[in-house]
Amino acid sequence: MDEVHEGICGTHIGGQSLTSKILRAGLRKKLEDSKGEWAKLIPQVLWSYNTTEQSSTKETPFRLVYGCDAMLPVKISLQSPRTKNINEGDDIQNRRTELDLVEENRNKSTLQQVATNRAIARKYNKKLKPRIFVEGNLVLRKVEDVRKPLGHGKLSANWEGPFQVCKVIGKGSYKIQTLDGTVLPNNWNIYSLKLYYS
Structure with a gap:
């Protein structure tokens, strides 16, 4: 005391x-x-x-x-x-x-x-800095632990892409596609995406 x-x-x-x-x-x-x-x-x-x-x-x-x-x-x-x-x-x-x-x-x-x-x-x-994507934006997708290949080491890239936003679903959810137009299954949350600067 x-x-x-x-x-x-x-x-x-x-x-x-x-x-x-x-x-x-x-x-x-x-x-x-x-x-x-x-x-x-x-x-x-x-x-x-x-x-x-x-x-x-x-x-x-x-x-x-x-x-x-x-x-x-x-x-x-x-x-x-x-x-x-x-x-x-x-x-x-x-x-x-x-x-x-x-x-x-x-x-x-x-x-x-x-x-x-x-x-x-x-x-x-x-x-907090809000991020919003619009259709046509180029984005990178985070490489989740589940999707990491077997040889993925700690020096490997944590982001893959670029992908293109093809549809804004709302509330931070997006549909994305590859650059050749193949739409990826699933919706992607904004926390798994970041803007790609070319």
Whole structure:
């Protein structure tokens, strides 16, 4: 814990981030120390997972299911302020309020997850360069493992051709033919083709 707290960026890390970082390093240390006996640690690992805030929803799975944060057994045995100052009447009312808000918290976390997924998709799509072929384009076809001849070594060509696109089927699927006009069987996905520059 000292190593995480006092490391290079120790003074620049927030409370939530520090807690998450410590929990992940606990998990990692436990699994590395246990080696082949990892099956015995499944309950502890599941507890850690269920009580750690997820980056996509900004909530713990435990809170999404039960409507309140989990209390560690250590806090119960050591009489933390949460257990010392308990009032039966107030506690029941607070619990009812939490249960009323569970659905709202779930909806908020669902929206948060959708927003996170959209941000990831936007970042991915910035790097994506769409390829579209039209009829008459000359293309090379990837040599798939199944179609490689027996003498095909690692220095052999990975692309064969050129072929000509004879029909655009749609959604990245094409019919291709040899240069003498023989149409190849099967449809070819755009991932197996690339533009041929003569």
